[in-house]
Amino acid sequence: MLHPERPSTDQTAGFRHGPDYTLEAGLAEKGYQLIAGADEAGRGPLAGPVVAAAVVLNPDDIPSGLNDSKKLTAKRREELFDEIAVASRAVCWHAANHATIDRINIRQASLRAMAMALGGLQTGCDHALIDGRDVPPGLSVPALAVIKGDGRSLSIAAASIVAKVMRDRMMLRADIKFPAFGFAGHKGYGSARHLAAIREQGPCPLHRHSFSPMKDA
Template sequence: MDMALEEALWAQDLPRVAGVDEVGRGPLAGPVVAAAVVLNRESIPEGLNDSKKLSAKRRAFLAPLLWQSAEVSIGVATVEEIDQINILQASLLAMRRAVEGLQSAPSHVLVDGNRIPPGLPCDATAVVGGDGKSASIAAASIVAKIWRDDVMKEAATQWPGYGWETNAGYPTKCHKSALRNLGVTPFHRRSFKPVRDIL
């Protein structure tokens, strides 16, 4: 995995580089979850990549290694917040919360995407396709994905029938037909069109 972005910042005497990514913009249910990860230069797990390019098994293997070796923080924006401020603003809010949750402020933040969350405690760079270009962002994408999948599996036990344990709240055929047959749960995003249409 490429470390060029991190190495360029380290060379400018910015030792604490945090990679930030979010997961869960597209689902009809559940929170949006972001992670901020400051990698330990001496101990970077091998095989980091964009979480979408890794198998579930590989993500499950890497996530605990990252929690052990790196500094990791999770930020969440709730379903209610998504409905109040819209999914883009909620994603930026989750990312800011993830950065704020780090043990101390980073020297610089690498953010996946083309927008920088407002209110960060330091300078930041937006990196389009960052989860494929920066090891720190890739690490954040893995941790956030595992965390959110676990939230959705837990929610599936409370609201069975929507297939969240496998679809993580994304609008699969099974999920959409369950919405029509079982109705809308408190965990659904009411501002999203397929949910709004049923309401």
């Protein structure tokens, strides 16, 4: 791997209709061969883990239709998840559970999960593109933080899909274990049904006690 450089942030506003491979191609021209995109899902929910993923796409076999996971249907995310798993050079995901979130806060838990996902890539990587404003500390490779990166970089978009699908699957399992909270529907976000269930049942073991309304109680 190359020696790490100072982390930087891409402040350029993107006016695309969707993500493309421009950032990756620019890095490839500089000699980087294994470029990973990293993103997370689940910063906002009141329960469950935050899940991060890292993906090294194969530039010769990029699945069609990659986009910010929030702009895709659940069915389309599942389809693309399978295509990403087959076509990519490497895929890795990591979850930071509710207890970790409560202990170190959601921002730090998200960054740690992204660092773990990047570190777990089978091929490794020699440069990372990170969704958002922050680069996880301690990376062994240079990295660029890309604001709204899941709508700008195909690699980050792929990571956003993997992270979202994995987290949704976890919350579907949580719904089986704690059916009173309706996790299958809202995936832990603060919907009216979810908030009503917390008031009626009290929090379950998957709730984040550093988040309101648990924190307020």
